[in-house]
Amino acid sequence: xxxxxxxxxxxxxxxxxxxxxxxxxxxxxxxxxxxxxxxxxxxxxxxxxxxxxxxxxxxxxxxxxxxxxxxxxxxxxxxxxxxxxxxxxxxxxxxxxxxxxxxxxxxxxxxxxxxxxxxxxxxxxxxxxxxxxxxxxxxxxxxxxxxxxxxxxxx
Numbered sequence: 001x002x003x004x005x006x007x008x009x010x011x012x013x014x015x016x017x018x019x020x021x022x023x024x025x026x027x028x029x030x031x032x033x034x035x036x037x038x039x040x041x042x043x044x045x046x047x048x049x050x051x052x053x054x055x056x057x058x059x060x061x062x063x064x065x066x067x068x069x070x071x072x073x074x075x076x077x078x079x080x081x082x083x084x085x086x087x088x089x090x091x092x093x094x095x096x097x098x099x100x101x102x103x104x105x106x107x108x109x110x111x112x113x114x115x116x117x118x119x120x121x122x123x124x125x126x127x128x129x130x131x132x133x134x135x136x137x138x139x140x141x142x143x144x145x146x147x148x149x150x151x152x153x154x155x
Contacts, residue, residue, distance in 0.1 A: 005023070005024050005061055005063075006021050006022070006023065006024075006029070006061055006063040006064070007021070007022045007063060007064045007065075007066070007147045007148075007150050007151045008020070008021050008022075008063045008064070008065045008066070008147055008150075009021075009022075009065075009066050009067075009142075009143040009144060009145065009146030009147025009148070009149070009150060010065065010066070010067040010068065010089055010100070010143060010146065011068050011139045011140075011142040011143040011146060012067070012068065012082060012085040012086045012089055013082055013085065013139065014041050014044070014078060014081035014082050014084075014085060015035050015036070015044065015048075016033050016034060016035025016036075016048060016139065017033070017034040017035070017048060017052050017085060017089055018031075018032075018033050018137065018139035018140050018142070018143045019031070019032040019033070019034070019055075019143055020140055020143035020144040020146075020147050021063070021147065022144070022147045022148065022151060026148070026151060027131070028131050028134060028144060031134075031135070031136075031140050031143075032055060033137070033139075033140075034048050034051040034052040034055065035047075035048055036048055041077075041081045041084075045081075045084065045085070045088075048085060048088075049085075049088045049089075049092065052088075052089060052092060053092045056092050056093060056096050056098075057096065059096070059098070062097075062098070063098065064101075064150050064151065064154060065093060065098055065099070065100040065101065065150065066100070066101050066102075066103055066108070066146045066147060066149055066150030066153075067086065067089060067090060067093075067100045067101070067102055067103070067146070068086075068102075068103060068104075068105055068108070068142070068146055069086070069102045069103060069104050069105070070082055070083040070086050071105055090102075101150060101153070103146060103149055103150070103153075107149075108145060108146055108149035109123070109145075111149055111152065111153075112126070112145045112148050112149050112152075113126050113145070120138050123138070123141050123142060123145060124138060124141050126141075126145070127141035127144055127145060128141075130144075130148075131144060
């Protein structure tokens with residue numbers, strides 16, 4: 001299958017969903033953050049998913065989408081919160097008729113950076129070299145790499 005016009009990468013945390021879109025040439029064409037400054041996860045969660053759902057409802061061209069799978073964090077509450085955001089994002093995308101592909105963080109890091117245990121610094125350095133110094137936050141660099149992974153792993 002040929003690469004679509006748009007490829008989207010999502011990096012989710014308990015604070016936000018970071019989205020980076022790559023155009024057909026693999027250049028960053030959009031960066032979005034759906035988050036909230038609310039203090040507790042229970043306060044933040046509805047704002048995160050509502051704003052993300054509103055953005056997804058405006059997507060007109062079928063994209064390829066990659067989303068980072070949940071990771072285990074030693075803090076159970078954090079693991080559950082991140083998993084909830086990922087699950088909500090996937091449900092919103094599926095309900096809109098899209099087919100997000102989940103990828104383990106070690107897999108996309110190995111495939112894109114050549115090192116499955118790449119550090120945040122490694123990721124940011126790679127992202128700056130590939131796309132320029134355009135990422136205000138680490139999570140945008142991660143989302144761009146996830147989108148790049150998705151482009152390279154077209155079904």
